[in-house]
Amino acid sequence: MTQGASHRSRLRLIVIQTLVFSLLATLGVRLYYLQVISGETYRGQAASQSVREIVVQPQRGLVVDAMGRPLVTNRLTWVVSVDRTLLGKMSEADRAGLLERTGEAISVDVAKIERRLLLCGDAGAVAGECWNGSPFQPVPVASGVEEAAALRILEQPEDFPGVVVEQQSVRAYPAPYGVNAAHVLGYVSPITSDELDEAKEAGDSSVNGASVVGRAGVEKGYDEWLRGQPGYQKVAVDSKGRVRQDVSDLQAQPGDTLVTxxxxxxxxxxxxxxxxxxxxxxxxxxxxxxxxxxxxxxxxxxxxxxxxxxxxxxxxxxxxxxxxxxxxxxxxxxxxxxxxxxxxxxxxxxxxxxxxxxxxxxxxxxxxxxxxxxxxxxxxxxxxxxxxxxxxxxxxxxxxxxxxxxxxxxxxxxxxxxxxxxxxxxxxGSDPDDTDAKDPLVxxxxxxxxxxxxxxxxxxxxxxxxxxRRWKRDYYESMKDYYCGIAGKPQDAKTSDFVYKFSREFCVEGWKYRLPDSANFAIGQGDxxxxxxxxxxxxxxxxxxxxxxxxxxxxxxxxxxxxxxxxxxxxxxxxxxxxxxxxxxxxxxxxxxxxxxxxxxxxxxxxxxxxxxxxxxxxxxxxxxxxxxxxxxxxxxxxxxxxxxxxxxxxxxxxxxxxxxxxxxxxxxxxxxxxxxxxxxxxxxxxxxxxxxxxxxxxxxxxxxxxxx
The missing domain is CATH 3.40.710.10 (DD-peptidase/beta-lactamase superfamily)
Incomplete structure (x- = not known):
């Protein structure tokens, strides 16, 4: 090997050594920055990923009569929920086995449980059955579960990992004196995804994906008072999603009582x-x-x-x-x-x-x-x-x-x-075409x-x-095409003589307010x-x-x-x-x-x-x-x-x-x-x-x- 070739080899070795040293120095500086300078920040972020927020539903307010008798109250019922996070970490065989055992215990089809576990918005989600709430919160798959079934799951946790059983509050109707009053009281049902989106846009924190809202009667008319304010519980979980300890707790506020x-x-x-x-x-x-x-x-x-x-x-x-x-x-x-x-x-x-x-x-x-x-x-x-x-x-x-x-x-x-x-x-108003004629009875x-x-x-x-008169004119304008369509064709077997005759008369002059209209109005008949x-x-x-x-x-x-x-x-x-x-x-x-x-x-x-x-x-x-x-x-x-x-x-x-x-x-x-x-x-x-x-x-x-x- 010549002296020049030997010199070039030493130069290449020095360059390689310099590059390796530079990379090691850079890595060392980066590790020092991550572990020492920014270590506290990243430790906090890692800890936050192990903390989950669980919504605690408020107890809905009572509805009572004028004497204080309860018309709508609440009662406790057993609710079975499934932790989607833990379920997602299982093998297909373990997941299928868990859902089958759970469905058998609570007498609910596995297919129905699967539908309830889907997040609303996911492919295959069915409105009214999918889950509107937090994906990190156990999803209710059955309520009103018999106590024997609930206790079986509670007593055999090793067979039901990720299955949560608890008592929750639902509506009850004491029916004093046997009253029904269904149309006055109304009913509640789970909030829809559209309603939840509207509430979020309006900044309404009183509802969440697991809320029920009033649909009719006083339950709907006074829903904002009856629904209460949800609470929030933060819990620490392990790598398998199991709760290890409570971090913080914000109590739910019960709804107000409505006196009717x-x-x-x-x-x-x-x-x-x-x-x-x-x-x-x-x-x-x-x-x-x-x-x-x-x-x-x-x-x-x-x-x-x-x-x-x-x-x-x-x-x-x-x-x-x-x-x-x-x-x-x-x-x-x-x-x-x-x-x-x-x-x-x-x-x-x-x-x-x-x-x-x-x-x-x-x-x-x-x-x-x-x-x-x-x-x-x-x-x-x-x-x-x-x-x-x-x-x-x-x-x-x-x-x-x-x-x-x-x-x-x-x-x-x-x-x-x-x-x-x-x-x-x-x-x-003897002019039947005058829609503005005075009518003291009207x-x-x-x-x-x-x-x-x-x-x-x-x-x-x-x-x-x-x-x-004005209503009759407006009604004619909205219906003339329909009745003129009947009148413009030969009468068929499906059209009665009365309907066919009425359609022909209506098509020709259905807007006119005549003497019989006024006579019928005076006795509460007509339209x-x-x-x-x-x-x-x-x-x-x-x-x-x-x-x-x-x-x-x-x-x-x-x-x-x-x-x-x-x-x-x-x-x-x-x-x-x-x-x-x-x-x-x-x-x-x-x-x-x-x-x-x-x-x-x-x-x-x-x-x-x-x-x-x-x-x-x-x-x-x-x-x-x-x-x-x-x-x-x-x-x-x-x-x-x-x-x-x-x-x-x-x-x-x-x-x-x-x-x-x-x-x-x-x-x-x-x-x-x-x-x-x-x-x-x-x-x-x-x-x-x-x-x-x-x-x-x-x-x-x-x-x-x-x-x-």
Whole structure:
């Protein structure tokens, strides 16, 4: 080897040694930086990765009646959850074995457990079954688990690694006096992913992926008060996801208690009487159709006349709110939305819309007396009147000669009110194309709140409909293509003669508001529809001197410690522009309905001299169906309204049940008023709230002073 070659070899060796030394020096400096200078930071980050946050759900607030009786409470149930993190670290065989053993223990299909373990948003996730909560929190796969199954898992932890068993709070319905009140109370169900996203955007920390939220009734209307505030527990876990120790704990805050104006005892009476009336009519033959009455639905309301507070409210068909606890089955859900089952979820009392029939006439009387007619006005009450080419009849074609408004209300004379409606049409709006023509009867109906929501503090209220000229024009515009499509083709076997003829007439001039429309409007027939709640509020205005209240179910919000957070006072919406003389005239006429009119045969023996019941019966005709019956009534204290679809005449279908409710409200026994027998102590609802003691006990308002002592 030459001297030059040897020199180059030494240079290469020096370069390599320099590079190796530089790399070692760089590595040493980097290790010193990571371990010494930044060591504390990285140790903190490593520790934080072993700490998980678990959401602790709050106990939902109670719902009680005006006397403090619990309507909705909570109970403990066994819940089985699975830790997804630990499950993900298992082999496929171990995972399958664990899920199979768990499913067998709690009697749940493995496929169902798999669906519940999927995070919402993952491929294959099924809405309503997937997990909305934290991926690091055990996922509930079964609730309401039998205690024996829960204890088996707890006693054999080696066979169920990652399976968590604990007792959680779920809704319970004590049903004092056997009440149902499902449409008033509502129900809860798990929060959806969309709702959770909306809550996050709004900065709402009171809900999380494992929350349940109100879906109907007061559960939804007062959800923000009832739901409480979740707590958060931080725990340290090992490499297998097993909890080793608690790091920190933020206690959950229970929800507030909702005090309602509902009286459980009255609610029980109302529910029983509504159900009894329907059962009776279903066993009764309809003299018109020659078959038994369908009596397919009904509603009843008891309202405080001077506050608008709801004392009782029932609807039929109804459902058991317990079906939602712990998750509802697909079969149960289909039934709740089934037409064959009568759509049990529909609250007929404030969501159902029906023709009011003759219960409409007192409001038409007020409108007539305020626009040219007088209390001593006398009109004929023949068995029928001819309007165009059609005869419009009284119910059962009865004739009563010449009568006043008062007598027309007592005997419910249709032909009398037909004439009133026609007179206003001829006077103000004889042009059927004029949608802006004045109509005093329409204006009066709107003044009493019909055609708009009452402002009830429950969700989903219907608005009803006042079928005036403008509505008829709008309806024509929305439906003309449909009916003109039928009329433009030859009649087929599927189209009845009535529908085909109606379609041809509607297509040609369906927007015109003619004389028969005005006549029908005056007796509560035609296209006008109301909710039972709207009717009750209207009669309350007749009872209290003309004030329309926004109906309320809630009375107060009380903290878990018993402190009144908010009292919910009655809210006046407006006053009816009717004189005291007019309202008094109608009031006295409705007393006549009870003593010698269409309701008198159901109130025989009732002490009307002590408890003056004003009433109006009504029978609404619906094409293709049996008549629907109404009774609207009131005293100085209460309004009682009950109705039944396809049940026949008003007094004939629900008259006995309305009488029974009045007996209960005033404690009437053998024709005598006995306040001690009244459903509500003292006969009228308490103005005070129940007493909430520090130990959690609730005393009725009547014991307020005793409770303080």
């Amino acid at each position: 104006s509902i009286d459980a005892k009255v609610q029980s009476v109302v529910e029983e009487q509504l159900a009894a009336a329907i059962a009776k009519q279903r066993a009764t033959r309809d003299p018109v159709t020659k078959r038994n009455f369908e009596a397919d639905s009904g509603a009843a309301i008891v309202m405080e006349a001077h506050t608008g507070r709801i004392v009782a409210m029932a609807s039929q068909p109804t459902y058991d709110p317990e079906v939602w606890v712990g998750g509802i089955s697909e079969k149960q859900l289909k039934r709740l939305y089934s037409e064959a089952a009568g759509n049990p979820l529909l609250a007929r009392s404030f969501q159902g819309q029906f023709a009011p029939g003759s219960t409409w006439k007192p409001f038409m009387t007020v409108g007539a007396l305020r626009n040219g007619y007088a209390p001593d006005t006398v009109l004929g009450c023949p068995s029928s009147v001819q309007i165009g080419n059609r005869a419009f009849h009284n119910h059962e074609s009865s004739a009563y000669g010449s009568v006043t408004f008062a007598r027309a209300l007592e005997v419910s004379c249709n032909t009398f009110f037909y004439q009133v409606g026609m007179k206003f049409w001829q006077r103000f 204006e009066e109906a709107q003044a009493f709140g019909f055609g708009e929501r009452t402002g009830l503090d429950l969700p989903g209220e219907a608005s009803g409909r006042v079928a005036d 006008t529809i109301v909710t039972p709640l709207q009717l009750a509020r209207g009669y309350a205005a007749l009872a209290n001197g003309g004030i329309l209240y926004e109906p309320r179910v809630a009375k107060a919000i009380v903290s878990p410690e018993g402190k009144v957070i908010r009292e919910i006072a009655p809210k006046k919406e407006r006053r009816i522009k009717a004189s005291k003389q007019v309202l008094k005239y109608v009031d006295e006429a409705l007393q006549g309905v009870s003593t010698r009119g269409t309701m008198a045969w159901k109130l025989g023996g009732f002490p009307l001299e002590k408890v003056k019941i004003r009433a109006k019966t009504g029978s609404a005709e619906v094409y293709g169906k049996q008549s629907s019956g109404w009774v609207a009534s009131y005293t100085e204290d209460y309004v009682v309204v009950m109705m039944m679809t396809q049940g026949g005449t008003g007094s004939g279908s629900v008259g006995d049940s309305v009488r029974a409710i009045w007996d209960a409200l005033y404690g009437v026994v053998d024709g005598e008023v006995r306040p001690s027998k009244a459903a509500i102590p003292g006969t009228t609802p308490p103005s005070e709230l129940p007493v909430f003691d520090e130990d959690g006990s609730i005393l009725p308002p009547a014991h307020r002073e005793e409770g303080k002592r």
